[in-house]
Amino acid sequence: MSAAHELIERGFEVEVHEKKPHIPGGKARSVPVVQPGQDGRLPLPGEHGFRFFPGFYRHVIDTMKRIPVGRGTAFDNLVPTNRIMIARYDKPPIDTVAHFPRSIKDVNLLLHDIFGGVDTGLTKDEIEFFAAKVWQLMTSCYERRLDEYERVGWWEFTQAQRFSQTYRALLVEGLTRTLVAAKAHIASTKTGGDILLQLIFNTMMPWVNTDRVLNGPTNEVWIDPWLKYLQSKGVKYVFDSKAVRIECSDTSIAGVVVQKDGREETVTGDYYLLATPVEVTAALLSKELLQLDSSLQSLITLATYVSWMNGVQFYLNEDVKINDGHVIYCDSQWALTSISQIQFWNNYNLTNHGNGKVKGVLSVDVSDWDSPGFNGKAAKDCTREEICDEVWAQLERSLNVNGQVVLRKEMREYWHLDSDIQLKSGQETTDREPLLVNHVNSWTLRPEAYTQVPNLFLASDYVKTFTDLATMEGANEAARRAVNSILNASNLRLKKCRIWKLHEPDVLSPLRAHDLRRFNRGLPWKNEFSGLEHFLLRVRRVLSRL
Numbered sequence: 001m002s003a004a005h006e007l008i009e010r011g012f013e014v015e016v017h018e019k020k021p022h023i024p025g026g027k028a029r030s031v032p033v034v035q036p037g038q039d040g041r042l043p044l045p046g047e048h049g050f051r052f053f054p055g056f057y058r059h060v061i062d063t064m065k066r067i068p069v070g071r072g073t074a075f076d077n078l079v080p081t082n083r084i085m086i087a088r089y090d091k092p093p094i095d096t097v098a099h100f101p102r103s104i105k106d107v108n109l110l111l112h113d114i115f116g117g118v119d120t121g122l123t124k125d126e127i128e129f130f131a132a133k134v135w136q137l138m139t140s141c142y143e144r145r146l147d148e149y150e151r152v153g154w155w156e157f158t159q160a161q162r163f164s165q166t167y168r169a170l171l172v173e174g175l176t177r178t179l180v181a182a183k184a185h186i187a188s189t190k191t192g193g194d195i196l197l198q199l200i201f202n203t204m205m206p207w208v209n210t211d212r213v214l215n216g217p218t219n220e221v222w223i224d225p226w227l228k229y230l231q232s233k234g235v236k237y238v239f240d241s242k243a244v245r246i247e248c249s250d251t252s253i254a255g256v257v258v259q260k261d262g263r264e265e266t267v268t269g270d271y272y273l274l275a276t277p278v279e280v281t282a283a284l285l286s287k288e289l290l291q292l293d294s295s296l297q298s299l300i301t302l303a304t305y306v307s308w309m310n311g312v313q314f315y316l317n318e319d320v321k322i323n324d325g326h327v328i329y330c331d332s333q334w335a336l337t338s339i340s341q342i343q344f345w346n347n348y349n350l351t352n353h354g355n356g357k358v359k360g361v362l363s364v365d366v367s368d369w370d371s372p373g374f375n376g377k378a379a380k381d382c383t384r385e386e387i388c389d390e391v392w393a394q395l396e397r398s399l400n401v402n403g404q405v406v407l408r409k410e411m412r413e414y415w416h417l418d419s420d421i422q423l424k425s426g427q428e429t430t431d432r433e434p435l436l437v438n439h440v441n442s443w444t445l446r447p448e449a450y451t452q453v454p455n456l457f458l459a460s461d462y463v464k465t466f467t468d469l470a471t472m473e474g475a476n477e478a479a480r481r482a483v484n485s486i487l488n489a490s491n492l493r494l495k496k497c498r499i500w501k502l503h504e505p506d507v508l509s510p511l512r513a514h515d516l517r518r519f520n521r522g523l524p525w526k527n528e529f530s531g532l533e534h535f536l537l538r539v540r541r542v543l544s545r546l
Contacts, residue, residue, distance in 0.1 A: 002479035081325030319360035449481035
Protein backbone atom coordinates (compact mmCIF):
# COMPACT_ATOMS: atom_id res chain seq x y z
CA MET A 1 0.00 0.00 0.00
CA SER A 2 2.88 2.37 0.81
CA ALA A 3 4.55 1.71 -2.54
CA ALA A 4 1.28 2.04 -4.44
CA HIS A 5 0.66 5.36 -2.70
CA GLU A 6 4.02 6.81 -3.74
CA LEU A 7 3.83 5.44 -7.30
CA ILE A 8 0.28 6.53 -8.09
CA GLU A 9 1.01 10.07 -6.89
CA ARG A 10 3.90 10.16 -9.38
CA GLY A 11 1.75 9.20 -12.34
CA PHE A 12 2.49 5.47 -12.60
CA GLU A 13 -0.18 2.92 -13.43
CA VAL A 14 -0.32 0.60 -10.42
CA GLU A 15 -1.87 -2.83 -10.02
CA VAL A 16 -1.78 -4.50 -6.59
CA HIS A 17 -2.40 -8.22 -6.12
CA GLU A 18 -3.49 -8.99 -2.56
CA LYS A 19 -3.57 -12.52 -1.20
CA LYS A 20 -6.40 -11.84 1.27
CA PRO A 21 -9.93 -12.09 -0.13
CA HIS A 22 -11.17 -8.77 1.27
CA ILE A 23 -8.77 -7.10 3.70
CA PRO A 24 -5.60 -5.23 2.69
CA GLY A 25 -2.90 -4.00 5.05
CA GLY A 26 -0.92 -7.16 5.79
CA LYS A 27 0.12 -7.57 9.42
CA ALA A 28 -1.23 -4.08 10.22
CA ARG A 29 -4.84 -4.98 9.46
CA SER A 30 -7.87 -5.46 11.69
CA VAL A 31 -9.88 -8.66 11.51
CA PRO A 32 -13.65 -9.09 11.86
CA VAL A 33 -14.59 -11.45 14.70
CA VAL A 34 -17.96 -13.18 14.37
CA GLN A 35 -19.46 -13.95 17.78
CA PRO A 36 -22.21 -16.55 18.22
CA GLY A 37 -25.54 -14.87 18.90
CA GLN A 38 -24.71 -11.59 17.21
CA ASP A 39 -28.13 -11.72 15.46
CA GLY A 40 -27.53 -9.30 12.62
CA ARG A 41 -25.13 -7.06 14.53
CA LEU A 42 -21.70 -6.19 13.16
CA PRO A 43 -18.70 -8.44 13.86
CA LEU A 44 -16.57 -7.56 16.85
CA PRO A 45 -13.44 -5.51 16.07
CA GLY A 46 -10.32 -7.66 16.27
CA GLU A 47 -6.65 -7.03 15.57
CA HIS A 48 -3.88 -9.15 14.11
CA GLY A 49 -1.93 -7.55 16.99
CA PHE A 50 -2.57 -4.17 18.56
CA ARG A 51 -1.01 -1.23 16.75
CA PHE A 52 1.26 1.35 18.33
CA PHE A 53 3.12 4.24 16.74
CA PRO A 54 6.27 5.30 18.64
CA GLY A 55 7.39 8.90 18.40
CA PHE A 56 10.42 8.02 16.28
CA TYR A 57 8.23 6.78 13.40
CA ARG A 58 8.58 9.22 10.50
CA HIS A 59 7.85 7.36 7.27
CA VAL A 60 4.49 5.80 8.04
CA ILE A 61 3.39 8.99 9.82
CA ASP A 62 4.21 11.07 6.73
CA THR A 63 2.08 8.69 4.64
CA MET A 64 -0.80 8.85 7.13
CA LYS A 65 -0.81 12.64 6.82
CA ARG A 66 -1.60 12.16 3.11
CA ILE A 67 -4.58 9.82 3.58
CA PRO A 68 -7.90 11.69 3.66
CA VAL A 69 -10.28 10.64 6.45
CA GLY A 70 -13.41 12.70 6.89
CA ARG A 71 -12.38 16.33 7.21
CA GLY A 72 -8.87 15.39 8.25
CA THR A 73 -6.31 12.66 7.67
CA ALA A 74 -5.45 9.26 9.09
CA PHE A 75 -2.78 10.99 11.16
CA ASP A 76 -5.52 12.84 13.02
CA ASN A 77 -6.77 9.48 14.27
CA LEU A 78 -3.63 8.94 16.37
CA VAL A 79 -3.93 9.66 20.09
CA PRO A 80 -1.16 9.58 22.71
CA THR A 81 -0.98 7.16 25.60
CA ASN A 82 0.05 8.53 28.98
CA ARG A 83 1.34 5.68 31.09
CA ILE A 84 3.47 2.54 30.81
CA MET A 85 2.82 -0.21 33.34
CA ILE A 86 5.21 -3.05 34.04
CA ALA A 87 3.17 -5.78 35.72
CA ARG A 88 4.85 -8.47 37.79
CA TYR A 89 3.86 -11.72 39.43
CA ASP A 90 2.69 -11.24 43.03
CA LYS A 91 4.14 -7.70 43.23
CA PRO A 92 2.69 -4.22 42.71
CA PRO A 93 3.20 -2.89 39.18
CA ILE A 94 5.81 -0.36 38.16
CA ASP A 95 4.08 2.68 36.63
CA THR A 96 5.82 5.46 34.75
CA VAL A 97 5.00 8.18 32.25
CA ALA A 98 5.02 7.40 28.53
CA HIS A 99 6.34 10.83 27.55
CA PHE A 100 8.18 13.88 28.83
CA PRO A 101 6.41 15.10 32.03
CA ARG A 102 3.59 17.51 31.16
CA SER A 103 1.87 17.92 34.51
CA ILE A 104 2.51 17.90 38.25
CA LYS A 105 1.04 14.40 38.31
CA ASP A 106 3.59 13.25 35.71
CA VAL A 107 6.45 14.83 37.67
CA ASN A 108 5.30 13.21 40.89
CA LEU A 109 5.13 9.81 39.23
CA LEU A 110 8.59 10.23 37.68
CA LEU A 111 10.16 11.36 40.95
CA HIS A 112 8.45 8.52 42.75
CA ASP A 113 10.20 6.06 40.45
CA ILE A 114 13.58 7.81 40.51
CA PHE A 115 13.81 8.01 44.27
CA GLY A 116 12.88 4.46 45.00
CA GLY A 117 9.15 4.73 45.56
CA VAL A 118 8.75 1.38 43.78
CA ASP A 119 10.63 -1.71 44.83
CA THR A 120 11.87 -2.93 41.47
CA GLY A 121 14.01 -5.67 42.98
CA LEU A 122 17.02 -4.34 41.09
CA THR A 123 20.22 -3.72 43.01
CA LYS A 124 22.19 -0.49 42.83
CA ASP A 125 24.95 -2.30 40.94
CA GLU A 126 22.49 -3.65 38.39
CA ILE A 127 20.94 -0.24 37.74
CA GLU A 128 24.31 1.45 37.40
CA PHE A 129 25.68 -1.27 35.12
CA PHE A 130 22.70 -1.16 32.78
CA ALA A 131 22.81 2.64 32.72
CA ALA A 132 26.47 2.41 31.73
CA LYS A 133 25.61 0.06 28.85
CA VAL A 134 22.92 2.46 27.63
CA TRP A 135 25.49 5.28 27.81
CA GLN A 136 27.87 3.12 25.76
CA LEU A 137 25.19 2.75 23.09
CA MET A 138 24.46 6.48 23.11
CA THR A 139 28.09 7.43 22.62
CA SER A 140 29.13 4.70 20.18
CA CYS A 141 29.59 5.69 16.55
CA TYR A 142 27.20 4.32 13.95
CA GLU A 143 30.02 2.39 12.30
CA ARG A 144 30.77 0.49 15.51
CA ARG A 145 27.12 -0.37 15.97
CA LEU A 146 26.79 -1.80 12.46
CA ASP A 147 30.08 -3.69 12.53
CA GLU A 148 30.65 -4.68 16.16
CA TYR A 149 27.27 -4.56 17.91
CA GLU A 150 25.52 -6.29 14.98
CA ARG A 151 27.67 -9.31 15.83
CA VAL A 152 26.92 -9.23 19.57
CA GLY A 153 23.75 -10.62 21.14
CA TRP A 154 21.74 -8.43 23.52
CA TRP A 155 22.18 -11.04 26.27
CA GLU A 156 25.95 -10.89 25.91
CA PHE A 157 26.10 -7.09 25.64
CA THR A 158 24.08 -6.57 28.81
CA GLN A 159 25.96 -9.39 30.59
CA ALA A 160 22.64 -10.87 31.64
CA GLN A 161 24.19 -14.00 33.12
CA ARG A 162 26.07 -11.92 35.72
CA PHE A 163 22.96 -10.56 37.37
CA SER A 164 19.64 -11.54 38.88
CA GLN A 165 16.53 -12.95 37.26
CA THR A 166 14.87 -9.59 37.99
CA TYR A 167 17.56 -7.80 35.99
CA ARG A 168 17.03 -10.19 33.09
CA ALA A 169 13.24 -9.94 33.21
CA LEU A 170 13.03 -6.15 33.51
CA LEU A 171 15.99 -4.90 31.51
CA VAL A 172 17.27 -7.63 29.21
CA GLU A 173 14.38 -9.81 28.08
CA GLY A 174 11.74 -7.13 28.61
CA LEU A 175 12.94 -5.20 25.58
CA THR A 176 13.50 -8.05 23.16
CA ARG A 177 10.64 -10.42 23.90
CA THR A 178 7.85 -7.88 24.19
CA LEU A 179 8.96 -5.35 21.56
CA VAL A 180 10.17 -7.46 18.67
CA ALA A 181 9.35 -11.09 19.61
CA ALA A 182 13.08 -11.82 19.71
CA LYS A 183 15.12 -13.85 22.15
CA ALA A 184 17.78 -11.92 24.05
CA HIS A 185 20.42 -14.61 23.43
CA ILE A 186 20.31 -14.15 19.66
CA ALA A 187 18.87 -10.66 19.11
CA SER A 188 21.25 -8.16 17.52
CA THR A 189 22.49 -5.49 19.93
CA LYS A 190 22.68 -3.08 17.02
CA THR A 191 18.94 -3.37 16.33
CA GLY A 192 17.72 -3.66 19.91
CA GLY A 193 20.06 -0.93 21.10
CA ASP A 194 19.05 1.51 18.37
CA ILE A 195 15.35 1.06 19.14
CA LEU A 196 15.91 1.39 22.89
CA LEU A 197 17.77 4.65 22.30
CA GLN A 198 14.94 5.98 20.13
CA LEU A 199 12.43 5.31 22.90
CA ILE A 200 14.67 6.98 25.48
CA PHE A 201 15.36 10.02 23.29
CA ASN A 202 11.63 10.42 22.62
CA THR A 203 10.87 10.70 26.35
CA MET A 204 13.40 13.55 26.58
CA MET A 205 11.57 15.65 23.97
CA PRO A 206 8.58 17.60 25.34
CA TRP A 207 7.09 18.04 21.86
CA VAL A 208 7.11 14.31 20.98
CA ASN A 209 4.41 11.79 21.87
CA THR A 210 6.53 8.77 22.72
CA ASP A 211 3.69 6.33 22.15
CA ARG A 212 0.51 6.72 20.12
CA VAL A 213 -2.37 4.42 19.26
CA LEU A 214 -5.33 4.66 16.89
CA ASN A 215 -8.66 6.06 18.07
CA GLY A 216 -10.61 3.15 16.58
CA PRO A 217 -10.17 -0.26 14.94
CA THR A 218 -7.24 -0.15 12.53
CA ASN A 219 -9.21 -0.81 9.36
CA GLU A 220 -11.94 1.69 10.15
CA VAL A 221 -9.70 4.66 10.93
CA TRP A 222 -6.72 3.93 8.69
CA ILE A 223 -6.65 0.96 6.28
CA ASP A 224 -10.12 1.27 4.72
CA PRO A 225 -9.78 5.03 4.05
CA TRP A 226 -6.32 4.35 2.62
CA LEU A 227 -7.67 1.73 0.23
CA LYS A 228 -10.47 4.10 -0.81
CA TYR A 229 -7.92 6.85 -1.48
CA LEU A 230 -5.63 4.61 -3.53
CA GLN A 231 -8.51 3.33 -5.63
CA SER A 232 -9.80 6.88 -6.17
CA LYS A 233 -6.37 7.82 -7.52
CA GLY A 234 -6.46 4.91 -9.98
CA VAL A 235 -4.77 2.00 -8.21
CA LYS A 236 -6.23 -1.29 -9.43
CA TYR A 237 -6.60 -3.52 -6.37
CA VAL A 238 -7.05 -7.24 -7.09
CA PHE A 239 -8.05 -9.29 -4.04
CA ASP A 240 -7.81 -13.03 -3.48
CA SER A 241 -4.83 -13.10 -5.85
CA LYS A 242 -1.84 -15.09 -4.58
CA ALA A 243 1.60 -14.99 -6.24
CA VAL A 244 2.69 -18.56 -6.94
CA ARG A 245 5.51 -18.24 -9.48
CA ILE A 246 7.82 -15.63 -11.01
CA GLU A 247 8.53 -16.15 -14.70
CA CYS A 248 11.92 -15.04 -16.03
CA SER A 249 13.30 -14.18 -19.44
CA ASP A 250 16.99 -14.24 -20.24
CA THR A 251 17.67 -10.96 -18.40
CA SER A 252 14.56 -9.86 -16.50
CA ILE A 253 11.13 -10.72 -15.10
CA ALA A 254 8.61 -11.64 -17.81
CA GLY A 255 5.57 -11.96 -15.56
CA VAL A 256 4.15 -13.22 -12.29
CA VAL A 257 1.75 -16.14 -12.13
CA VAL A 258 -1.03 -15.59 -9.62
CA GLN A 259 -3.70 -17.96 -8.40
CA LYS A 260 -7.18 -16.48 -8.47
CA ASP A 261 -10.62 -18.11 -8.37
CA GLY A 262 -9.02 -21.54 -8.48
CA ARG A 263 -7.06 -20.93 -11.65
CA GLU A 264 -3.70 -19.49 -12.61
CA GLU A 265 -3.10 -16.42 -14.74
CA THR A 266 -0.02 -14.38 -15.60
CA VAL A 267 0.14 -10.66 -14.83
CA THR A 268 2.66 -8.44 -16.56
CA GLY A 269 4.03 -4.94 -16.18
CA ASP A 270 7.07 -2.77 -16.77
CA TYR A 271 8.29 -3.13 -13.18
CA TYR A 272 7.58 -5.76 -10.54
CA LEU A 273 7.60 -4.91 -6.85
CA LEU A 274 7.59 -7.89 -4.50
CA ALA A 275 5.96 -6.86 -1.21
CA THR A 276 5.71 -10.30 0.36
CA PRO A 277 7.08 -11.43 3.75
CA VAL A 278 10.55 -12.96 3.75
CA GLU A 279 9.37 -16.58 4.08
CA VAL A 280 6.97 -16.10 1.14
CA THR A 281 9.64 -14.36 -0.92
CA ALA A 282 12.10 -17.19 -0.32
CA ALA A 283 9.55 -19.70 -1.63
CA LEU A 284 9.23 -17.71 -4.87
CA LEU A 285 12.96 -17.79 -5.62
CA SER A 286 13.29 -20.16 -8.57
CA LYS A 287 16.58 -21.40 -10.03
CA GLU A 288 16.04 -19.11 -13.02
CA LEU A 289 15.59 -16.06 -10.78
CA LEU A 290 18.63 -16.91 -8.67
CA GLN A 291 20.68 -17.19 -11.85
CA LEU A 292 19.73 -13.59 -12.62
CA ASP A 293 20.66 -12.44 -9.08
CA SER A 294 22.54 -14.96 -6.96
CA SER A 295 22.65 -12.56 -3.98
CA LEU A 296 18.95 -13.28 -3.37
CA GLN A 297 20.05 -16.71 -2.14
CA SER A 298 20.62 -15.15 1.29
CA LEU A 299 16.85 -14.70 1.66
CA ILE A 300 16.47 -18.47 1.98
CA THR A 301 18.57 -18.32 5.16
CA LEU A 302 16.92 -15.12 6.35
CA ALA A 303 13.50 -16.75 5.99
CA THR A 304 14.37 -19.00 8.94
CA TYR A 305 14.89 -15.96 11.19
CA VAL A 306 11.24 -15.55 12.07
CA SER A 307 9.29 -15.82 15.29
CA TRP A 308 5.68 -15.62 16.36
CA MET A 309 3.94 -12.54 17.74
CA ASN A 310 0.18 -12.89 17.54
CA GLY A 311 -2.85 -11.40 19.18
CA VAL A 312 -5.53 -12.63 21.57
CA GLN A 313 -8.55 -10.38 22.12
CA PHE A 314 -10.66 -10.70 25.24
CA TYR A 315 -14.10 -9.17 24.88
CA LEU A 316 -15.30 -8.18 28.34
CA ASN A 317 -18.78 -7.50 29.69
CA GLU A 318 -17.36 -4.46 31.50
CA ASP A 319 -14.75 -1.98 30.37
CA VAL A 320 -11.66 -2.60 32.46
CA LYS A 321 -9.14 0.22 32.06
CA ILE A 322 -6.06 -1.51 33.38
CA ASN A 323 -3.71 1.30 32.41
CA ASP A 324 -3.77 4.51 30.36
CA GLY A 325 -1.43 2.90 27.84
CA HIS A 326 0.43 -0.35 27.32
CA VAL A 327 1.14 -2.99 29.93
CA ILE A 328 4.28 -5.15 29.81
CA TYR A 329 4.03 -8.41 31.76
CA CYS A 330 7.71 -8.86 32.51
CA ASP A 331 7.36 -12.13 34.44
CA SER A 332 4.93 -13.81 32.05
CA GLN A 333 6.25 -17.02 30.55
CA TRP A 334 4.69 -16.17 27.19
CA ALA A 335 6.03 -12.58 27.03
CA LEU A 336 2.66 -10.84 27.10
CA THR A 337 1.87 -7.21 26.43
CA SER A 338 -1.59 -5.67 26.42
CA ILE A 339 -3.69 -2.56 26.04
CA SER A 340 -7.27 -1.76 27.08
CA GLN A 341 -8.47 -0.36 23.77
CA ILE A 342 -11.92 1.16 24.20
CA GLN A 343 -10.59 4.08 26.28
CA PHE A 344 -8.79 5.32 23.14
CA TRP A 345 -11.59 4.61 20.67
CA ASN A 346 -13.41 7.95 20.49
CA ASN A 347 -16.83 6.97 21.92
CA TYR A 348 -16.91 3.74 19.92
CA ASN A 349 -20.29 2.00 20.24
CA LEU A 350 -19.73 -1.69 20.93
CA THR A 351 -23.43 -2.44 21.48
CA ASN A 352 -23.83 -2.66 17.70
CA HIS A 353 -21.29 -5.50 17.59
CA GLY A 354 -21.26 -9.14 18.59
CA ASN A 355 -24.03 -10.17 20.97
CA GLY A 356 -24.45 -6.60 22.22
CA LYS A 357 -23.06 -7.36 25.69
CA VAL A 358 -19.41 -6.50 25.07
CA LYS A 359 -18.25 -3.30 26.76
CA GLY A 360 -14.48 -3.61 26.79
CA VAL A 361 -11.68 -5.02 24.61
CA LEU A 362 -8.45 -6.22 26.18
CA SER A 363 -5.99 -6.81 23.34
CA VAL A 364 -3.00 -9.02 24.19
CA ASP A 365 0.08 -9.92 22.18
CA VAL A 366 1.83 -13.24 22.80
CA SER A 367 5.52 -13.11 21.88
CA ASP A 368 6.92 -16.37 23.28
CA TRP A 369 5.28 -19.49 21.89
CA ASP A 370 8.02 -21.90 23.00
CA SER A 371 8.28 -21.56 26.79
CA PRO A 372 6.02 -23.59 29.10
CA GLY A 373 3.26 -21.74 30.92
CA PHE A 374 1.59 -22.54 34.24
CA ASN A 375 -0.05 -25.49 32.48
CA GLY A 376 3.38 -26.92 31.67
CA LYS A 377 2.88 -26.51 27.92
CA ALA A 378 4.27 -24.13 25.31
CA ALA A 379 1.67 -22.06 23.49
CA LYS A 380 2.52 -23.93 20.26
CA ASP A 381 1.46 -27.18 21.92
CA CYS A 382 -1.88 -25.92 23.28
CA THR A 383 -5.38 -25.98 21.89
CA ARG A 384 -7.01 -22.62 21.20
CA GLU A 385 -8.97 -22.88 24.46
CA GLU A 386 -5.82 -23.77 26.40
CA ILE A 387 -4.03 -20.74 24.93
CA CYS A 388 -6.89 -18.48 25.98
CA ASP A 389 -7.04 -19.87 29.53
CA GLU A 390 -3.26 -19.80 29.99
CA VAL A 391 -2.93 -16.20 28.75
CA TRP A 392 -5.74 -15.20 31.12
CA ALA A 393 -4.02 -17.01 34.03
CA GLN A 394 -0.77 -15.10 33.38
CA LEU A 395 -2.71 -11.82 33.20
CA GLU A 396 -4.49 -12.53 36.50
CA ARG A 397 -1.26 -13.52 38.25
CA SER A 398 0.32 -10.23 37.11
CA LEU A 399 -2.60 -7.89 37.86
CA ASN A 400 -4.44 -9.37 40.82
CA VAL A 401 -1.86 -8.53 43.49
CA ASN A 402 -1.95 -7.23 47.06
CA GLY A 403 -5.57 -8.24 47.42
CA GLN A 404 -6.69 -6.17 44.43
CA VAL A 405 -8.80 -7.97 41.85
CA VAL A 406 -8.47 -6.35 38.42
CA LEU A 407 -9.56 -9.28 36.26
CA ARG A 408 -12.11 -12.01 36.92
CA LYS A 409 -12.94 -14.88 34.61
CA GLU A 410 -16.63 -13.90 34.73
CA MET A 411 -15.73 -10.73 32.80
CA ARG A 412 -14.99 -12.75 29.67
CA GLU A 413 -17.88 -12.51 27.26
CA TYR A 414 -15.91 -13.86 24.31
CA TRP A 415 -12.36 -14.24 23.10
CA HIS A 416 -10.54 -14.53 19.79
CA LEU A 417 -7.13 -15.98 18.89
CA ASP A 418 -5.46 -14.73 15.72
CA SER A 419 -6.60 -17.02 12.93
CA ASP A 420 -3.05 -17.12 11.55
CA ILE A 421 -2.32 -19.64 14.31
CA GLN A 422 -3.20 -22.95 12.71
CA LEU A 423 -3.55 -25.80 15.20
CA LYS A 424 -3.85 -29.02 13.24
CA SER A 425 -4.67 -32.28 14.95
CA GLY A 426 -1.70 -34.64 14.81
CA GLN A 427 0.40 -32.10 12.93
CA GLU A 428 2.76 -29.29 13.83
CA THR A 429 1.11 -26.00 14.77
CA THR A 430 1.98 -23.21 12.35
CA ASP A 431 1.79 -19.43 12.16
CA ARG A 432 0.84 -18.27 8.68
CA GLU A 433 2.30 -14.80 9.29
CA PRO A 434 5.39 -14.94 11.51
CA LEU A 435 7.50 -11.89 12.25
CA LEU A 436 11.08 -11.34 11.08
CA VAL A 437 13.46 -10.94 14.02
CA ASN A 438 16.93 -9.44 13.79
CA HIS A 439 19.34 -12.20 14.72
CA VAL A 440 22.98 -11.49 15.41
CA ASN A 441 24.90 -10.83 12.19
CA SER A 442 21.83 -10.97 9.96
CA TRP A 443 22.30 -7.52 8.38
CA THR A 444 24.51 -8.96 5.63
CA LEU A 445 21.75 -11.39 4.65
CA ARG A 446 19.29 -8.60 3.96
CA PRO A 447 18.96 -7.17 0.44
CA GLU A 448 18.58 -3.63 -0.81
CA ALA A 449 15.24 -2.55 -2.26
CA TYR A 450 16.70 -2.96 -5.76
CA THR A 451 18.08 -6.20 -7.23
CA GLN A 452 20.41 -7.19 -10.05
CA VAL A 453 17.30 -7.96 -12.09
CA PRO A 454 16.57 -4.63 -13.82
CA ASN A 455 12.78 -4.72 -13.38
CA LEU A 456 12.47 -6.46 -9.96
CA PHE A 457 12.28 -4.52 -6.68
CA LEU A 458 11.66 -5.48 -3.06
CA ALA A 459 9.45 -3.71 -0.53
CA SER A 460 9.09 -5.51 2.78
CA ASP A 461 10.37 -5.30 6.35
CA TYR A 462 13.40 -7.49 5.59
CA VAL A 463 14.94 -4.90 3.22
CA LYS A 464 17.92 -2.92 4.55
CA THR A 465 16.55 0.28 6.09
CA PHE A 466 17.47 2.88 8.68
CA THR A 467 14.54 1.60 10.76
CA ASP A 468 16.11 -1.88 10.81
CA LEU A 469 13.13 -3.50 12.52
CA ALA A 470 10.18 -5.57 11.30
CA THR A 471 7.53 -2.91 11.79
CA MET A 472 5.06 -0.79 9.81
CA GLU A 473 7.74 1.89 9.80
CA GLY A 474 10.35 -0.48 8.36
CA ALA A 475 7.93 -1.70 5.68
CA ASN A 476 6.98 1.85 4.71
CA GLU A 477 10.63 2.93 4.47
CA ALA A 478 11.42 -0.14 2.36
CA ALA A 479 8.55 0.78 0.00
CA ARG A 480 9.94 4.29 -0.39
CA ARG A 481 13.38 2.89 -1.20
CA ALA A 482 11.85 0.56 -3.79
CA VAL A 483 9.92 3.42 -5.41
CA ASN A 484 13.08 5.54 -5.55
CA SER A 485 14.84 2.63 -7.24
CA ILE A 486 12.02 2.37 -9.80
CA LEU A 487 12.40 6.10 -10.48
CA ASN A 488 16.10 5.55 -11.10
CA ALA A 489 15.40 2.64 -13.43
CA SER A 490 12.77 4.57 -15.39
CA ASN A 491 15.04 7.63 -15.85
CA LEU A 492 12.08 9.85 -14.95
CA ARG A 493 12.95 13.13 -13.29
CA LEU A 494 10.35 12.91 -10.56
CA LYS A 495 10.62 13.84 -6.91
CA LYS A 496 12.11 11.04 -4.83
CA CYS A 497 10.38 9.69 -1.74
CA ARG A 498 11.77 11.22 1.43
CA ILE A 499 13.72 8.90 3.73
CA TRP A 500 14.71 9.74 7.31
CA LYS A 501 17.53 8.44 9.45
CA LEU A 502 16.90 7.61 13.09
CA HIS A 503 17.25 10.80 15.11
CA GLU A 504 19.95 11.09 17.78
CA PRO A 505 20.71 14.29 19.72
CA ASP A 506 23.43 16.49 18.24
CA VAL A 507 24.69 17.10 21.76
CA LEU A 508 26.14 13.57 21.70
CA SER A 509 27.87 13.99 18.34
CA PRO A 510 31.29 14.92 19.86
CA LEU A 511 31.35 11.66 21.79
CA ARG A 512 30.26 9.64 18.75
CA ALA A 513 32.97 11.37 16.71
CA HIS A 514 35.56 10.50 19.36
CA ASP A 515 34.47 6.87 19.27
CA LEU A 516 34.65 6.87 15.48
CA ARG A 517 38.32 7.83 15.69
CA ARG A 518 38.90 4.95 18.09
CA PHE A 519 36.93 2.58 15.87
CA ASN A 520 38.95 3.52 12.80
CA ARG A 521 42.13 2.74 14.75
CA GLY A 522 40.78 -0.68 15.74
CA LEU A 523 40.26 0.31 19.38
CA PRO A 524 37.26 -0.66 21.55
CA TRP A 525 34.73 1.80 22.92
CA LYS A 526 36.00 3.54 26.04
CA ASN A 527 34.33 6.06 28.31
CA GLU A 528 37.24 8.48 28.43
CA PHE A 529 35.06 11.50 29.13
CA SER A 530 33.14 10.39 32.18
CA GLY A 531 33.47 13.75 33.91
CA LEU A 532 30.65 16.17 33.25
CA GLU A 533 33.09 19.03 32.74
CA HIS A 534 34.80 17.21 29.85
CA PHE A 535 31.49 16.46 28.19
CA LEU A 536 30.24 20.05 28.53
CA LEU A 537 33.55 21.36 27.21
CA ARG A 538 33.10 19.38 24.01
CA VAL A 539 29.50 20.49 23.69
CA ARG A 540 30.58 24.12 24.02
CA ARG A 541 33.15 23.63 21.26
CA VAL A 542 30.48 22.27 18.94
CA LEU A 543 28.08 25.11 19.74
CA SER A 544 30.81 27.70 19.18
CA ARG A 545 31.07 26.58 15.53
CA LEU A 546 27.37 27.14 14.84
